[in-house]
Amino acid sequence: MAALAAAVGSAMLIGSRPASSAGSEARSVAAQIAHQLDGLERTGAAQPATHDAELQELITRTAPGSGERAEVLAQAGALAALAQDRLRVDAFAQQLRAWPNPATHAQATLALAYVEGQFFYKGQQDVREARKVLAGIDAEPLRKAPAADLIRVHNLRALVRMDAGELDDAIADGHHALRLAQGLGQSWRVAQTLTQLALIYYRAEQPDRAKQTVAEAAEQAALDPDPILIYKLQTIKGIIYSRDADTSTAQRALLAAVEQASQAGAESFSAQAMANLSDSYLHSGKFARALELAQAALPLARKTRNLNAEITARQNLGLAKISMGRVAEGKIDTRAAITLDEQQGATTGVTESWQELGEYLERAGDLTGAIEAHHEYRRLIDQVLRDDTRKAVLEAQERYDADQRTKEIELLNRDNSLMAEQIRARDLELELWASLAGCIVVTSALMVLFYKRVRRTNEALASSNAKLKIQSERDPLTGLANRRHFQSAIKELAADGKLDGSLFLIDIDHFKRINDQHGHAAGDTVLVEVARRLRSALREDDLVVRWGGEEFLIAVKAREPAFAQGLAQRLLDLIAAPIHHGGQLIPTTGSIGFASFPLAPNELRLEWERAIDLVDTVMYMAKAHGRNKAYGVEHVDAHDEQELAQITAAVEPACHAGRLRLVALQGPVGRAESSEVRP
Numbered sequence: 035m036a037a038l039a040a041a042v043g044s045a046m047l048i049g050s051r052p053a054s055s056a057g058s059e060a061r062s063v064a065a066q067i068a069h070q071l072d073g074l075e076r077t078g079a080a081q082p083a084t085h086d087a088e089l090q091e092l093i094t095r096t097a098p099g100s101g102e103r104a105e106v107l108a109q110a111g112a113l114a115a116l117a118q119d120r121l122r123v124d125a126f127a128q129q130l131r132a133w134p135n136p137a138t139h140a141q142a143t144l145a146l147a148y149v150e151g152q153f154f155y156k157g158q159q160d161v162r163e164a165r166k167v168l169a170g171i172d173a174e175p176l177r178k179a180p181a182a183d184l185i186r187v188h189n190l191r192a193l194v195r196m197d198a199g200e201l202d203d204a205i206a207d208g209h210h211a212l213r214l215a216q217g218l219g220q221s222w223r224v225a226q227t228l229t230q231l232a233l234i235y236y237r238a239e240q241p242d243r244a245k246q247t248v249a250e251a252a253e254q255a256a257l258d259p260d261p262i263l264i265y266k267l268q269t270i271k272g273i274i275y276s277r278d279a280d281t282s283t284a285q286r287a288l289l290a291a292v293e294q295a296s297q298a299g300a301e302s303f304s305a306q307a308m309a310n311l312s313d314s315y316l317h318s319g320k321f322a323r324a325l326e327l328a329q330a331a332l333p334l335a336r337k338t339r340n341l342n343a344e345i346t347a348r349q350n351l352g353l354a355k356i357s358m359g360r361v362a363e364g365k366i367d368t369r370a371a372i373t374l375d376e377q378q379g380a381t382t383g384v385t386e387s388w389q390e391l392g393e394y395l396e397r398a399g400d401l402t403g404a405i406e407a408h409h410e411y412r413r414l415i416d417q418v419l420r421d422d423t424r425k426a427v428l429e430a431q432e433r434y435d436a437d438q439r440t441k442e443i444e445l446l447n448r449d450n451s452l453m454a455e456q457i458r459a460r461d462l463e464l465e466l467w468a469s470l471a472g473c474i475v476v477t478s479a480l481m482v483l484f485y486k487r488v489r490r491t492n493e494a495l496a497s498s499n500a501k502l503k504i505q506s507e508r509d510p511l512t513g514l515a516n517r518r519h520f521q522s523a524i525k526e527l528a529a530d531g532k533l534d535g536s537l538f539l540i541d542i543d544h545f546k547r548i549n550d551q552h553g554h555a556a557g558d559t560v561l562v563e564v565a566r567r568l569r570s571a572l573r574e575d576d577l578v579v580r581w582g583g584e585e586f587l588i589a590v591k592a593r594e595p596a597f598a599q600g601l602a603q604r605l606l607d608l609i610a611a612p613i614h615h616g617g618q619l620i621p622t623t624g625s626i627g628f629a630s631f632p633l634a635p636n637e638l639r640l641e642w643e644r645a646i647d648l649v650d651t652v653m654y655m656a657k658a659h660g661r662n663k664a665y666g667v668e669h670v671d672a673h674d675e676q677e678l679a680q681i682t683a684a685v686e687p688a689c690h691a692g693r694l695r696l697v698a699l700q701g702p703v704g705r706a707e708s709s710e711v712r713p
Contacts (some may be wrong), residue, residue: 054184057227064472067092067102074109075186076222077314078114080262092305099135101180105262108183111149118157140178144187144437151190155197164194173461181214188214189230201238208234213680222263225254229267237274239554242272252503262554263297263379269310278549281318288314290351302338305331309346316350316357325354345374346505349387351489356394365395385414396658408654409647415582422474488691509580510563511558521585524642527577527589532639536598541569543661545584552620557584559615559620567608571601587646593630595668599697602664606701623701626664627653633670642673651682652696662701669695 043274071093074085088518096103111126126149133142147167155164162322163600168191176184191206209229215223218561228251235244248271255263272288275281288311295303312327328351335343352368354363373384392407507519515523527535542548542564547690549557562586568578568586581587588605593600632639648667671693672678681688688694 035468064102068105071102071105071109072182072220075182076260078261079299080295080298080303080491082113082302082512088111090112099133099138101138101141104130104133104138104145104679105183106149107142108145108186111145115149115153115157120152120153123153123157140175141180141183143175144171144183146177147162147175147519148183148190151187151194157192161194165198168194181218182223183666185211185214185218185227189227192230196234196237201234203350204234205231205238221257222260223492225263227260227268228254229270232274233270236270241274241553248274253514261294262300262303265298265300265303265307266305267296268294269307270312271313276314281314285311285314285318285703301334302340302343303337305338305343305347306357307339309335309343309350312350312354313346314443316354321354321357323359324350328354328447334386341374345371345383347376349390350444353390353394356391356398356400357666359398361395361398361400361403362598365391385411388414392654401655401658402684404658405651405654405685406683409651412647412650413563471588479515479644503625512562512580512585514565514569515577515581516580517582518579520589523577524589527591528642531641533631533642533645534639535593535599536588536628536630537645537649538590538598538626539581539646540564540586540609541625541653541657542589542609543623543657545626548620552615552618556615556618556620560620562611563613564609564624567611568605571604571608593632595630595634595666598628598630599666599699602626602666606664606699610702623662625653625656625661625668626699627656628650628664629667633667633672635669636671637674638670638672638674638678640678644678648678651685655685655696656698659698664699664701666697666699667694668697 039454070088074088077085079085080524089106093103093110096106105125105131111123111130112128114122114395127146128147130142130149133139147170151164154160154167160176168187171187177709179370188207190212192204192211195204195207208227212224212227212231219241222395228247232244232247232251235241235247249266251267252271255267268287268291270282272291275284275287278284288307292304292307292311295307305320312324312331315321315327316324328347331343331347334349335347347372348367352364352366352371355364355367358362368387372384372387372391373389388407388411392404392411395401395404406646436711473614507516509515509516511517527533542560545557546561546562562581565578565580565586568588570576572588572590575591577589579587589599590601605626607621610621612621629645629646629649634666642702652665653666656665659665670678670681672681681694685694689696
């Protein structure tokens with residue numbers, strides 16, 4: 035910094051020196067600034083306070099409208115975005131919007147997109163808004179901006195598209211950034227881009243390609259290493275190898291990430307690395323080690339205000355305690371982590387945390403706590419699915435409306451052109467009274483033509499809206515009805531709001547294990563085949579719904595308990611046949627909860643939402659008692675919904691007291707483990 039200050043100070047004496055000397059000195063200053071900015075970009079947010087101070091000083095040393103000023107604002111704005119400091123982000127963005135120099139306008143435009151994209155993606159965790167910002171970049175800045183700026187934006191857009199599920203586009207962005215990085219000849223940029231590309235391949239279910247790419251990244255990083263680059267590389271490597279049956283490679287990588295973060299003095303990264311490693315040990319059953327790492331990560335995360343690391347550490351701390359028999363303590367820690375997630379508005383993370391808590395409590399034998407956690411998970415997953423469905427429908431309608439408006443404007447312009455030509459022709463022919471009748475005929479014909487076109491447009495709009503409604507009510511993977519359709523169709527079984535008929539809630543057992551061991555493509559195959567088997571067991575007027583994830587809901591008009599039991603047993607048997615995928619036989623079973631309404635013996639009638647809650651509870655009982663089972667409600671000693679709620683809040687005691695009687699059905703046992711299919 036002292037050398038840089040001297041150079042800048044000397045530049046003020048340009049008037050007393052030859053022009054060639056002044057130009058050489060200016061280039062030297064620019065080169066020093068560029069080198070310093072490269073160093074700051076490499077280390078990222080490892081030491082945010084120090085980096086921010088350096089960037090603030092550089093703002094005063096760079097000229098307004100210069101490329102160097104745009105670069106400084108991009109990096110300073112990104113740090114403010116990570117800190118969720120909206121005021122500073124807006125201040126930097128305002129400077130970039132009011133950019134004074136047309137020659138560097140493309141660079142400022144990309145810097146603005148980068149800062150706002152980082153704020154929404156990293157700061158607010160709002161993938162949709164980040165996607166809109168980065169998708170809205172004009173083609174001109176993408177042609178004219180410097181390569182380093184393009185690499186940064188393409189890498190960020192790749193991450194956003196990955197999280198949005200646009201994996202092909204994410205890979206394309208990653209490869210574009212890689213070509214640019216290779217063109218610059220900077221090994222560290224190539225290594226960073228390859229590391230991120232490896233993560234995208236992993237998310238795209240291409241584990242071999244992901245491992246190959248992370249190995250290439252390691253080769254490039256070795257040419258120009260630094261602790262933060264190695265930290266990122268080892269973290270992604272740990273994630274990529276986490277699905278292997280032998281988790282030792284993943285754990286070694288995550289341990290190396292901890293060491294590199296410590297070596298760099300990056301306390302925030304150290305907290306995150308230890309929390310990640312704790313998670314790895316937790317899932318491999320090394321609970322004492324997971325607890326030790328979580329306890330070390332927690333105070334460091336609080337000190338550096340790394341909320342994500344604090345949440346991960348808190349969650350792992352609680353789950354490790356539950357697994358070690360300290361259930362009451364563990365529930366307190368895990369719920370504290372969930373509360374922190376709720377304060378961030380991270381509904382998806384909260385949902386997954388409740389689900390994970392339920393699984394650990396179930397294994398620890400706390401069935402009451404597991405059911406409570408499952409109810410919270412169910413409540414939130416319903417909200418997430420409703421929100422996602424509503425957003426998807428609104429976005430589809432917005433796209434259609436925009437297309438339709440464009441078509442209507444084009445049609446109107448064509449019609450206006452025709453009308454303008456007709457007016458000019460009429461003016462010329464006013465003197466010829468004999469042609470007046472012809473003008474009237476032509477004008478009438480044009481009006482008829484316009485009317486027909488408008489009618490066809492309205493018919494196309496109605497047809498497209500009908501197709502949109504059908505698409506919005508079907509699950510695209512299985513072809514089954516989705517929740518949106520169910521909410522309208524259920525009215526036939528609950529005309530007065532109270533359900534008459536039988537409900538079945540089916541959950542595919544150990545579905546996450548299927549995804550982890552065989553890949554998400556195999557998981558999709560299982561979902562499609564289970565959906566086909568369920569349809570085959572039902573009548574045409576029965577309703578089968580993809581309820582969410584690996585769950586299916588069936589509603590039938592029959593209310594006889596004997597019929598419901600027979601159908602539940604048939605469904606168990608159908609689901610339990612192994613499923614073929616890619617030369618493998620995947621063993622599959624399901625857990626089912628079912629009931630017929632009104633409930634015996636008091637003919638208790640329920641609203642359909644409460645009915646689903648009840649079958650969900652008994653389905654969870656089937657899972658908790660070994661899976662591959664169906665539990666059905668045979669008898670409930672309740673006269674109203676309040677008494678029923680008391681019973682379902684403590685299912686096991688209610689069963690022992692005789693207030694709740696369940697029928698238990700067993701699926702086929704002794705199925706073979708997954709194996710290769712040989713000709």
